[in-house]
Amino acid sequence: MKYFKNSFLLIFSLFLVSVACNDDDEVMVETPINIVEAAQSTETLSSLVAALSKADENNGSNLIATLSGNGPFTVFAPTNAAFDALFAGLDQYNSLSDFTTEEDKAILSSILQYHVVAGAAVTSSDLSNGQEISTVLGEKVIIKINGNTVSLDDDTDADAQVTTANIEASNGIVHIINKVLVPQSVLDAINIGSLVEIVVASDALTLLEAAVIKTDLVATLNSDGPFTVFAPSDDAFIALLDVLGNDYNSLDDFDTDDEINLLKDILLYHVLPAKVSSGDLAPGSVATALANNDIEIIAAGSSFVIGDDSEINANISMVDIMASNGIAHVIDKVLLPQTAIDFVATLNNKNIVELTQETESLSSLLAAIVQADAGLAELLQTDGPFTVFAPTNDAFAAVLDLLGDDYNSVNDFDTEAEKTLLAQILKYHVVAGAAALSTDLSEGQMITTAQGEDIGISLDGGVFVTDATDGKGEVKTADIQASNGVVHLIDKVLLPQEILDAVFPQPNIVDLAQGSDDLSILVAALVQADAGLVELLQTDGPFTVFAPTNAAFVALLDDLGDDYNSLADFDTEEEKTLLANILKYHVVSGVAAYSTDLSDGQEINTALGSSVSVKIDQSVEIVDSTDKNATVLSADIAGSNGVVHVIDKVLLPSN
Numbered sequence: 001m002k003y004f005k006n007s008f009l010l011i012f013s014l015f016l017v018s019v020a021c022n023d024d025d026e027v028m029v030e031t032p033i034n035i036v037e038a039a040q041s042t043e044t045l046s047s048l049v050a051a052l053s054k055a056d057e058n059n060g061s062n063l064i065a066t067l068s069g070n071g072p073f074t075v076f077a078p079t080n081a082a083f084d085a086l087f088a089g090l091d092q093y094n095s096l097s098d099f100t101t102e103e104d105k106a107i108l109s110s111i112l113q114y115h116v117v118a119g120a121a122v123t124s125s126d127l128s129n130g131q132e133i134s135t136v137l138g139e140k141v142i143i144k145i146n147g148n149t150v151s152l153d154d155d156t157d158a159d160a161q162v163t164t165a166n167i168e169a170s171n172g173i174v175h176i177i178n179k180v181l182v183p184q185s186v187l188d189a190i191n192i193g194s195l196v197e198i199v200v201a202s203d204a205l206t207l208l209e210a211a212v213i214k215t216d217l218v219a220t221l222n223s224d225g226p227f228t229v230f231a232p233s234d235d236a237f238i239a240l241l242d243v244l245g246n247d248y249n250s251l252d253d254f255d256t257d258d259e260i261n262l263l264k265d266i267l268l269y270h271v272l273p274a275k276v277s278s279g280d281l282a283p284g285s286v287a288t289a290l291a292n293n294d295i296e297i298i299a300a301g302s303s304f305v306i307g308d309d310s311e312i313n314a315n316i317s318m319v320d321i322m323a324s325n326g327i328a329h330v331i332d333k334v335l336l337p338q339t340a341i342d343f344v345a346t347l348n349n350k351n352i353v354e355l356t357q358e359t360e361s362l363s364s365l366l367a368a369i370v371q372a373d374a375g376l377a378e379l380l381q382t383d384g385p386f387t388v389f390a391p392t393n394d395a396f397a398a399v400l401d402l403l404g405d406d407y408n409s410v411n412d413f414d415t416e417a418e419k420t421l422l423a424q425i426l427k428y429h430v431v432a433g434a435a436a437l438s439t440d441l442s443e444g445q446m447i448t449t450a451q452g453e454d455i456g457i458s459l460d461g462g463v464f465v466t467d468a469t470d471g472k473g474e475v476k477t478a479d480i481q482a483s484n485g486v487v488h489l490i491d492k493v494l495l496p497q498e499i500l501d502a503v504f505p506q507p508n509i510v511d512l513a514q515g516s517d518d519l520s521i522l523v524a525a526l527v528q529a530d531a532g533l534v535e536l537l538q539t540d541g542p543f544t545v546f547a548p549t550n551a552a553f554v555a556l557l558d559d560l561g562d563d564y565n566s567l568a569d570f571d572t573e574e575e576k577t578l579l580a581n582i583l584k585y586h587v588v589s590g591v592a593a594y595s596t597d598l599s600d601g602q603e604i605n606t607a608l609g610s611s612v613s614v615k616i617d618q619s620v621e622i623v624d625s626t627d628k629n630a631t632v633l634s635a636d637i638a639g640s641n642g643v644v645h646v647i648d649k650v651l652l653p654s655n
Contacts, residue, residue: 032168032169032170033169033170034067034068034071034169034170034171034172035067035068035071035073035075035169035171035172035174036049036052036064036067036068037068037169038167038169038174039052039077039174043080044079044080044081044176045077045079045080045176046080047078047079047080047082047083047084047096048077048078048079048080048083048112050096051083051096051108051111051112052064052067052112054096054099054105054108055099055105055108055109055112057105058102058105058106058109061105061109063109063112063113067116067171068171069171070171071118071121071171071172072119072120072121072171072172072173073116073117073118073121073171073172073173074116074117074120074121074122074172074173074174074175075115075116075117075172075173075174075175076115076116076141076152076160076162076175076177076181077115077174077175077176077177078115078160078177078178078179078180078181079163079176079177079178081178081318082160082177082178082179082180083096083180084318085179085180085318085319085320085321086179086180086182086322088198088201088202088318088321088328088330089192089193089198089321089322089323089328090190090192090193090201092190093190094201096108107186107189107190110137110183110185110186110189111180111181111182111183111186113135113136113137114135114136114137114139114141114154114181114182114183114186115135115181116135116136116137117133117134117135117136118136121168121172121173122173123165123166123173124150124162124165124166124175127143127145127150128143128145129143129144129145129146130142130143130144131143135183137183137185139155139183139184139185141153141154141181144159149161149162150162150165150175151279152177152181154181154182154183155182155183155184155187156182156187156320156322157226157275157277157322157326157327158179158277158278158279158319158320158322158327159179159277159279159280160177160178160179160180160181160279161177161178161179161278161279162175162176162177163176163177163178164176178278178319179278179319179320182322192322192323192324193323193324194221194222194323194324194325195221195222195225195227195229195323195325195326195328196209196212196218196221196222197222197323198321198323198328199212199221199229199231199328202231204233204234204330205231205232205233205234205330206234207232207234207237207238207251208231208232208233208234208237210251211237211251211263211266211267212267214251214254214260214263215260215263215264215267216264217264217267217268221271221325222325223325224325225275225325225326226274226275226325226326226327227271227272227273227274227275227289227325227326227327228271228272228274228275228276228326228327228328228329229270229271229272229326229327229328229329230270230271230272230295230306230314230316230328230329230331230335231270231321231328231329231330231331232270232314232330232331232332232333232334232335233317233330233331233332235332236314236331236332236333236334237251237334239333239334240334240336243344244344251263262339262340262343265290265337265339265340266334266335266336266337266340268288268289268290269288269289269290269293269295269308269335269336269337269340270288270334270335271288271289271290272286272287272288272289273287273288273289275326275327276327277319277320277327278316278319278320278329281297281304282297283297283298283299283304284296284297285297290337293309293337293338295307295308295335296308298313300313303316304316306331306333306335308335308336308337309336309337309338309340309341310336310341312333313333314331314332314333314334314335315331315332315333316329316330316331317330317331317332318330345481349481349482349483350482350483351380351381351482351483351484352380352381352384352386352388352482352484352485352487353366353369353377353380353381354381354482355480355482355487356369356380356390356487361392361393361394361489362390362392362393362489363393364391364392364393364395364396364397364410365390365391365392365393365396365426367409367410367411368396368410368413368422368425368426369426371410371411371413371419371422372413372419372422372423372426373419373423374419374420374423374426376423376426376427376430380430380484381484382484383484384432384433384435384484384485385433385434385435385484385485385486386430386431386432386433386434386435386484386485386486387430387431387434387435387436387447387485387486387487387488388429388430388431388485388486388487388488389429389455389465389473389475389488389490389494390429390487390488390489390490391429391473391490391491391492391493391494392476392489392490392491394491395473395490395491395492395493396410396493398492398493399492399493399495403503410422421499421502421503424451424496424498424499425451425493425494425495425496425499427449427450427451427452428449428450428451428453428455428467428494428495428496428499429449429494430449430450430451431447431448431449431450432450435481435484435485435486436486437478437479437486438463438475438478438479438488439479441457441459441463442457442459443457443458443459443460444456444457444458445457449496451496451498452496453468453496453497453498455467455494458472462474462475463475463478463488465490465492465494467492467494467495467496468495468496468497468499468500469495469500471492472492473490473491473492473493473494474490474491474492475488475489475490476489476490476491477489505640506638506639506640507639507640508537508538508541508639508640508641508642509537509538509541509543509545509639509641509642509644510523510526510534510537510538511639512637512639512644513526513547513644516646518549518550518646519547519549519550519646520550521548521550521553521554521567522547522548522550522553524567525553525567525579525582525583526583528567528568528570528576528579529570529576529579529580529583530576530580531576531577531580531583531584533580533583533584533587537587537641538641539641540641541589541590541592541641541642542590542591542592542641542642542643543587543588543589543590543591543592543641543642543643544587544588544591544592544593544604544642544643544644544645545586545587545588545642545643545644545645546586546612546622546630546632546645546647546651547586547644547645547646547647548586548630548646548647548648548649548650548651549633549646549647549648551648552630552647552648552649552650553567553650555649555650556650556652567579581608581653581655582650582651582652582653584606584607584608585606585607585608585610585612585624585651585652585653586606586650586651587606587607587608588604588605588606588607589607592638592642592643593643594635594636594643595620595632595635595636595645598614598616598620599614599616600614600615600616600617601613601614601615602614606653608653610625610653610654610655612624612651615629619631619632620632620635620645622647622651624649624651624652624653625652625653625654626652628649629649630647630648630649630650630651631647631648631649632645632646632647633646633647633648634646
């Protein structure tokens, strides 16, 4: 846009006429300005004007006077940026002020004469692809035309592109170009350094120089090549260090082997194993010297930007800096391959404990980790990776309510046994060896935790985690990435079976009966029989018990007649033995037989030694020695030592 603006001003000034009226209303028109005057009035050609003046300091040089003469001339006029790029590629010349000797000024004069064609005002329409044009210096340039783009091929490896064509002057025509043309005679006279020497000579590339030395790439970039280097400026390196944080204040902080190797990979990512001038750039992927890593050349208006594996592209601030073994282009950003992006992400991420410390809704979890005093804080700061299902403060409040009045906070886990329980609960929320994102989870998946038991995954209507209680903890916030894993916030404290057994012990069969109002007569019968049945049914078992309801016992007593109005009437040893035998006929030892284990016609041996059989039709019935079967009213009541099926009849053996 700047070139367009300045070119417009130049064209405008060349054709501007001064109009003045005398008393007779005569109009006077001034002639257009010459080539030198046109250059002097154009901001982007100030370096060209200064170069002409510097060359004319030599005795016998009269370039300004010549180009102010009648001509006609054709001048290919390099911009200020083109001169800057030239000086960046020369060892002994950093600016025009360095052309101090007569020899230096003669070299500069030769360069300038290589931009002038005498005896003709050549417009762009007069040019053809492959055309050779003789310059005032005596050496030729070659015209290249590709569509609407006109380029000039000199004796270097980078072409100059015409950015503004056909600017007419009183003594010829001017074409503005984006590169200083350099003839072979000048190349022979001056020493163009290697890519490393160019970097060393540039005040804007001091950090790139330090990085090349630190990573031992000097010999590589001094070799024959050819190479193309996209050279990040010092400001680009400073921006990268800012992103890396307080641990990286300078390149000296890359001091481990891994860090130096990473820096080396970053530098190789800026090197192309071929010479590519700005005129050769085209949209697409380009392989770099870092194996299996490409950069992207992206069209941006009339120029290009460079895309890496990050989301921010690099702008090219200077092009076509010549070197003996290649070419360099200065860019405003350090290009980052994926390995470097992963490294930056790791630096910016906190570890799991640090994330927990910084998350207000996880303060109870942090307190629990500290209270358990089981090395969990230290573990979750190691490399991992880990997946942590992190219960919120509300989740901890809910589980403390469940535990009762003895547990008002995690600090109430104060004995060694309680701290061990708390540690096991916390480990049940940790998966070691994997950082499982929500996208890695699948319906019905079972995941083994650091506690040793599995948790389940349900994806029905969200992401849920199931524990030994069969309850579900919903993932409220997923995929919080840490440097050593990933955290998912859940709304429930997960409880493994180990904890349920310790804190909420499952009742045994006697406990189940005692806790049921409808089995109170059965409990009384067990006591009245006084045959050790209460003690037996509190042992490990397993047992299956067909438990008659109170109504079933009332019906039995009615059938027995007036002598048996209650169980207390079983008061003789003989009657107690009879009652004990009836009760044993309801007990199956050695197995916890759930309803799914029963089949029609199945014979089951009882603790009495006599069998009952199973009849399955519309319901499950138990067949005894009478003509009336018992119906199972409630099945599969699980106890710690077996299972209970409630039936509507007292089973009677044949004796």
